[in-house]
Amino acid sequence: MAQAPKEARSALSRQLVTSELLDKATALFAEKGYESTTLLDIAKALGISRPGLYNYVSSKEELLTMLVEQVSRGMADVLEQLRARTDLSPTEKLRDVVALLVRQRTEHPDQFRILDRSETVLPEPVRSEHVEAKRKILREIMAVIEAGIERGEFRRVDPRTTALSLLGMCNWVAWWFSRGSDVEATVATVTDLAQSMLAQPNPVTPPSETAQAVEEIRVLLDRIAPPA
Template identity: 85%
Template sequence: MTIASGKQKSAQYTASMAQAPIPQEQRSGLSRQLVTSELLDTATALFAKKGYESTTLLDIAKALGISRPGLYNYVSSKEELLIMLVEQVSQGLAEVLEQLTARADLSPTQKLRDVVALLVRQRTQHPDQFRILDRSETVLPEPVGSEHREAKRKILREVMAVIETGIERGEFRPVDARTAALSLLGMCNWVAWWFSRGSDVEETVATVTDLAQNMLVRPGAPGPEAETTRTVEEIRTLLDRLAPRR
């Protein structure tokens, strides 16, 4: 998809949405999704501040400005919040990465840049979600604990596949794919721990993406500028797919 065609489709879609009324059921679904997203961000911020065990559902309800019975419309326990985090942070990300790495129209170098940009952007926009889930891995209830671990393994496999293909095609230096993939994921995940709110997200994304490319791409290999450029809006569209599924 070219930038021009993407913008044209976006404009056409926006115009059609402006003309056509949104069904009540769809409005309700969008509203619930927005509230659930805010709920996760609020809850994880409290978990980070007070600790998971010390935070109550009443604390979360007060922070959201709703009653505790109102909160039960979205979640019934703190464990359910952890389940929602797994669905969004690990399972959702694994599914999006699988779709991205399967694209035949992108070279390994561009896939590498897109994967890193997606990971870093998610970590900068929702750092508390990643940090709390990372800290809570050992207390996740089953079967969600096993699902989370499998999603992490899937993410590793997808990144390894990109690196292995890049090596086979001569774009990447011959390195151990698993070690390189773990190093890339560690670099991206660590952003959630040091990124400061209010800092420039785009600058951070660009810097880490360039570092990842420089780490793997063989000198003299074609750069992403020789390919169809993907826009920031496309990356954000991928992130939108990680919305909570409640």
Template identity: 85%
Template structure:
């Protein structure tokens, strides 16, 4: 008896994920250019090169796009950070570097997604607005937990964990506003990650000061290429 063909769900799921990612990037770019209210589903379909009925295979309304953005940018990140924080095989410093790298890479590669959510936070429809705000609170809690664990272990210096977490998140989030698409994503990830680590490392190591100076110089060079000083 002939065997049944192998199921195609994994490939279909991957294809859908890729299309959804492209859809979100296209939609958020249009929202940024034309404004959320002025952008139609037909505009998004045309930009993707598909028909409007074809677009309905992935999304049925602009509000659903906002929900997808919250799920991917806010809730998705919060879930990843929760799993990362729970890992016993990583030190607080390693967790910190992983968190910052994840944040910076997402902001650099998909800046419009973060910008739209940041600008629309106060007007997001319910329940997506509440879900987004809860995800942001969860992200802050997870970053604070990493910092507190680093302080307890002696890896990080004594700082207020909430203030440090907010400062770190602000530094990462700001990448979405200043990063240039012509810049090197991995170079930026490495530089900001080093800055975040050196901001918190316990003092007493000669290499800590040297690494901080080097990291500041590296990010200054990146910023000069993006917006040269006059």
């Protein structure tokens, strides 16, 4: 019984080290350049020996693969799960999508910037996986926008153009956000801007919801004054 908690702690510890490893590596890539940074440089920045670093990564190319998994594929999978939820309205999903993207860009800006700069030189099959993940992210955001338009929560806009505009706004945060600034304040500001971009000035209640509301009112009136 004690084995499972021990394995869970080990997995969590590895995940934390891997996240720190990516942050340290991408900071060095940004400072010295990808080609000039060595695994020894990364090991020193992480405070471990080079042999110890091999427990987590065997090459700089593998770091790029890890970046794709965390920044692109990981985000695509999270957005797919969020979009599929039935307990949230399109507006709530939009806010959550933007918040997730902005928080990732503010907390790990170097990771996003290095991956963005290295996109054309990523080795296969990592490059194809990265491109497909970006397309999936775009599709998930478009689906949320289309659902919001259909429900009358969002203005009638072109979903693809709007999704690309939202992505551009979120991605650009990685380039101008300053370390030490208030992450949550930035997340809240950009999220509010995104909602304002799409909000329907005069929301239209879907017919099904209108009918349900009328039925609920009728039931309440019958309770207050039962028909003769």
